Amino acid sequence: MTPAFPAAVTGGPRNPLRRAADWLDDRGKPAWIAAVVLGFIFVWPVGLAILAYMIWSKRMFSKSCAQRRAEFSAHRFGGAYRSSGNSAFDAYKTETLKRLEDEQSAFEGFLQRLREAKDKQEFDRFMDERAHKAAEPATVEDPAPRT
Secondary structure, three states: OOOOOOHHHHOOOOOHHHHHHHHHHHHOHHHHHHHHHHHHHHOHHHHHHHHHHHHHOOOOOOOOHHHHHHHHHHHHOHHHHOOOOOHHHHHHHHHHHHHHHHHHHHHHHHHHHHHHHHHHHHHHHHHHHHHHHHHOOOOOOOOOOOO
């Protein structure tokens, strides 16, 4: 019995569509968007099909910024935690990476406290202005005398 779908659809041997999707995945979301735009420009059903595939496979809305940043740093520094074979260098590298991670988390905490202080300052200014306006006596102009 033959399968209901050919190998090209089921992901059997590396077919051209699967290779193209993998190639676009390696280049990220901008490559997918460029493929959609080019598809719409040259043959609109192709662009529509790529857009539908991106939405259906959750490639368009799947990752948050933090996940992409983590993946980027893992890809960029993927070999950072592998052993070099030199134990002294590995110990130094581990210590340095730990120190950098600690500094990064301390700096992110500092930025968060800075944002909170700025927000509090703006809120306090707003409340002071509001209290000042409420304390001012409302001046009502006397209506024109009727004669």
